[in-house]
Amino acid sequence: MRFASFLVVWLGLAGSVLAEQRFEFGAYAIPADGRLVVPVAEGDALSGVAATIDERTNGALTLAAADAEFTGKSDSTLTLRGVGGYSRIDLIGVGAEPVDRVAAENFGGHAAALLGDTKGGMVNILWPADNLSADATAARVALGYRLRSYRFDHHKEEPLDTETLPVIKLLSDDGSADAFNNDLRYVADGVYFARNMSSEPANVIYPQSFVERAKALFNGLKNVSIKVLDEKDMQRLNMGALWGVGKGSARPPRLLIIEYMAGGDEAPVVLAGKGITFDTGGISIKPNKNMWKMKGDLGGAAVVTGTVLAAARRGAPINVVALAALAENMPSGTATRPGDLLKSMSGLTIEISSTDAEGRLVLSDAVHYGQVTYKPSVLIDVATLTGSVGRALGPHYAGVFGRHEPIIEQLISASKTAGEGLWRLPLDDAHFKQIEATYGDVVNGGVGSPGASVGAAFIGSFVEEDQVWAHLDIASVDLLEKDRPTIPKGYSGWGVRTLDEYLRQHHQSPKE
Numbered sequence: 001m002r003f004a005s006f007l008v009v010w011l012g013l014a015g016s017v018l019a020e021q022r023f024e025f026g027a028y029a030i031p032a033d034g035r036l037v038v039p040v041a042e043g044d045a046l047s048g049v050a051a052t053i054d055e056r057t058n059g060a061l062t063l064a065a066a067d068a069e070f071t072g073k074s075d076s077t078l079t080l081r082g083v084g085g086y087s088r089i090d091l092i093g094v095g096a097e098p099v100d101r102v103a104a105e106n107f108g109g110h111a112a113a114l115l116g117d118t119k120g121g122m123v124n125i126l127w128p129a130d131n132l133s134a135d136a137t138a139a140r141v142a143l144g145y146r147l148r149s150y151r152f153d154h155h156k157e158e159p160l161d162t163e164t165l166p167v168i169k170l171l172s173d174d175g176s177a178d179a180f181n182n183d184l185r186y187v188a189d190g191v192y193f194a195r196n197m198s199s200e201p202a203n204v205i206y207p208q209s210f211v212e213r214a215k216a217l218f219n220g221l222k223n224v225s226i227k228v229l230d231e232k233d234m235q236r237l238n239m240g241a242l243w244g245v246g247k248g249s250a251r252p253p254r255l256l257i258i259e260y261m262a263g264g265d266e267a268p269v270v271l272a273g274k275g276i277t278f279d280t281g282g283i284s285i286k287p288n289k290n291m292w293k294m295k296g297d298l299g300g301a302a303v304v305t306g307t308v309l310a311a312a313r314r315g316a317p318i319n320v321v322a323l324a325a326l327a328e329n330m331p332s333g334t335a336t337r338p339g340d341l342l343k344s345m346s347g348l349t350i351e352i353s354s355t356d357a358e359g360r361l362v363l364s365d366a367v368h369y370g371q372v373t374y375k376p377s378v379l380i381d382v383a384t385l386t387g388s389v390g391r392a393l394g395p396h397y398a399g400v401f402g403r404h405e406p407i408i409e410q411l412i413s414a415s416k417t418a419g420e421g422l423w424r425l426p427l428d429d430a431h432f433k434q435i436e437a438t439y440g441d442v443v444n445g446g447v448g449s450p451g452a453s454v455g456a457a458f459i460g461s462f463v464e465e466d467q468v469w470a471h472l473d474i475a476s477v478d479l480l481e482k483d484r485p486t487i488p489k490g491y492s493g494w495g496v497r498t499l500d501e502y503l504r505q506h507h508q509s510p511k512e
Helices: 002-018 048-056 060-068 101-114 138-148 177-199 207-218 231-236 240-246 291-296 299-313 359-374 388-396 405-418 429-434 451-460 496-506
Strands: 023-026 034-041 077-083 086-095 122-126 167-171 224-229 254-261 269-279 319-329 341-343 349-351 378-383 398-402 422-424 469-473
Touching: 023 138, 023 177, 034 048, 034 101, 048 060, 048 086, 060 077, 060 086, 077 101, 086 101, 101 122, 101 138, 101 405, 122 138, 138 167, 138 177, 177 207, 177 291, 177 299, 177 496, 207 224, 207 254, 207 269, 207 299, 207 319, 231 240, 240 319, 240 341, 240 359, 254 299, 254 359, 269 291, 269 299, 269 359, 299 319, 299 378, 299 496, 319 359, 359 378, 359 451, 378 405, 378 451, 388 398, 388 451, 398 405, 398 451, 405 422, 405 469, 405 496, 429 451, 451 469
Parallel strands: 023 167, 034 086, 034 122, 122 167, 269 319, 269 378, 378 469, 398 422
Antiparallel strands: 077 086, 224 254, 254 319, 341 349, 398 469
């Protein structure tokens, strides 16, 4: 009982890592002093607001830019200190083309990277109306700033005290303060949740603690209902695949079900996520090198949960359900073995060729449960499923698979709008043929290339052909080795922004 109390308290403290950078919005004006962040259009000479500040500082910006060969090229930066009455001026290049939404978010991300160690007071970010597209708002700049300022340090002896950070004031006349305060900040919350879950060690986040962390964040939100299926429920429902992955661990599996129903009578969108809280490979054990990264094998479950969290916090008029298929894949005397046959909830039997092809197993029961329970308009599963997708696409694109052209096109479009890369990979009858089993209905692996398409075909075997469905394999983009404008090095939370954008464009009722 004392342990349970400690767990609840600890999880409450851990939730505090979502403490926010403070933002204010004000009318556009150039302050006479203090700290400034200034967008600079690419060109041979400074223009716009940069030229105005250059005049106020007696040409100091022009001299510094020439010395540093800074021309305003997109994503370039230059920091000046003690110029005129300004203690600090950060110049950030926005290129020669009109600034779009992604460029605005990247601008905010670069500002956060430059100012990450700045303490106290206020930083003024100037965002004039020059050369901007309609959706390149100050709110988007603030979103980019918050996304890049993420850090995971609460396990350190001296984590950053967010109270010491400066207030970030965005000076603009676009009237977008409400768009950030009542909407986009919650998208950042969803991304933060996904990053946090993948970053936490497996002795902190396992199936039940994932459930508790999610419950705490959804507590008090309107139109939300949460259910949890435990190991007894799984056996009662014949979820032999999900149960088969989790039964080798002392920490039993869970299916976390989060319903957010604020869209009237419309059929919901169901998002199913792979939630392997640690993947040893099971009996087919992985080599030790880089196994630590498998604490992030729950990325799909974290992304779908974070997406619904964002929708619920902003009060989106939509019906959407997150299914987090949570299990720890461990070797033990009770673990599933290669050669075993598992019977899924759908009735299909699964021949196990490798216990390290476990993500598709937990999703097979989750997607079937989602179909029969909710009769969704659209079913999307998200998973860190295969190394193959990274070998095909590299670190800038996730893979998307499916049978239905419109949903594939819609997701790719949403990912482009959101600034996250998504690329279609093949899925056809040949891939389904590959997974036909000798002793059961389907085999879970070991059938050759292409691995990402084979994994998609396995999950698709548990989805009715007339069900609109897409599979997102995010293994290539889930863990980044280098910083990006809005993503610091580490677990990315990739997919929350794409799914959020997709829901806005195609399922909100009425349209915003």
